[in-house]
Amino acid sequence: MPTIYLNGQYLPRESATLSIDDRGFIFGDGVYEVTRVVNGVLFESSRHLARLGRGLADMRLHPEESLADIEAISNRLVQENGLQQGEAIVYLQITRGAAPRTHHFPPAGTRCTVFLSAKAITPPHAERAVGVKVVTYPDIRWSRCDIKTVNLIPAVLAKQHAMDHGVFESIFVRESAITEGSHTNCFGVIDGELRTYPASNLILGGVTRDVTIEVAHELGIPFSDRPFHIQDLPRLQEFFLTGTTTDVMPVVEIDGKAVGNGRPGTVTQALYDGVARRLYAATPAVR
Ligand code: PDD
Numbered sequence: 001m002p003t004i005y006l007n008g009q010y011l012p013r014e015s016a017t018l019s020i021d022d023r024g025f026i027f028g029d030g031v032y033e034v035t036r037v038v039n040g041v042l043f044e045s046s047r048h049l050a051r052l053g054r055g056l057a058d059m060r061l062h063p064e065e066s067l068a069d070i071e072a073i074s075n076r077l078v079q080e081n082g083l084q085q086g087e088a089i090v091y092l093q094i095t096r097g098a099a100p101r102t103h104h105f106p107p108a109g110t111r112c113t114v115f116l117s118a119k120a121i122t123p124p125h126a127e128r129a130v131g132v133k134v135v136t137y138p139d140i141r142w143s144r145c146d147i148k149t150v151n152l153i154p155a156v157l158a159k160q161h162a163m164d165h166g167v168f169e170s171i172f173v174r175e176s177a178i179t180e181g182s183h184t185n186c187f188g189v190i191d192g193e194l195r196t197y198p199a200s201n202l203i204l205g206g207v208t209r210d211v212t213i214e215v216a217h218e219l220g221i222p223f224s225d226r227p228f229h230i231q232d233l234p235r236l237q238e239f240f241l242t243g244t245t246t247d248v249m250p251v252v253e254i255d256g257k258a259v260g261n262g263r264p265g266t267v268t269q270a271l272y273d274g275v276a277r278r279l280y281a282a283t284p285a286v287r
Contacts, residue, residue, distance in 0.1 A: 003081055004016050007115075010077075022095055024093065029096045033048050033052050034092075037089060044207045055149070061095075061096060073116050074116060077090060087122065087123055089244065090116060091117050092114075093113075096113075121245060128249055128264075131250040132249055135165050136173050137162075137170035139202075141154045173230060177197065179202055185203065186239070187212065188236045194271075206242055208247065215275055221271070236254075
């Protein structure tokens, strides 16, 4: 039975319960994080915590737990759930707590709900070997996509659209620009240059995106954070997705049309290898 953390207590997952008045349930009034764990070590923990801190501040959420507490709880859950070996994730969610329904904030003193869990995952290495297909989907989201809010309805609809079409992911299109995927960031190679939508309020600044850009700089790959557009898709030499549970994932088909030569590209592979070197730095055996 997995152990989870809820509001100061470590509990068996099955005995954890939430109020039906929780504002996460009623309004989607909360933020979340998903952090990769490799052989018991949180990957890029400080970047996840920094993003969480920005989200909490922008949403005016004030949990009792500090960011340092969150990291300590994450590490304890990894240990208590026997995840010292292999691949795992820690999921975290913080909501504005339980209170009678009002659109404005609940009374002062209402405790934020803080929930963390940890579980083993299998990274999609098999899909990576051959590449995946994606479809486009209108970016119907709000204008603060940089906050990792649990209000994920557009992402849910977009990902289901991908499932309905038998493909891996949907990529959002806003005024002809490719912004990002439903739960991934997007990169393309055009005229030998690596491009991705600029960090802004219109995408989530992915931790894997940042690591990928750092690796591109290390490898001397020309990079520009300029968006690319629907009309650029036929010129794409390569295209790939990045994310905590996706790593660097080559895309070989968009809306039924082949990307480049229809096979995972060499820039994508080099970037995956660079990201994997960091992921598995201390522990190459896990791959
Ligand atoms: N999603 N863009 C969106 C909209 C996301 O939801 C995510 C992550 C990313 C990639 O960010 P990162 O590299 O920090 O994981 C980009 C998580 C994994 C999820 O919803 O499960």
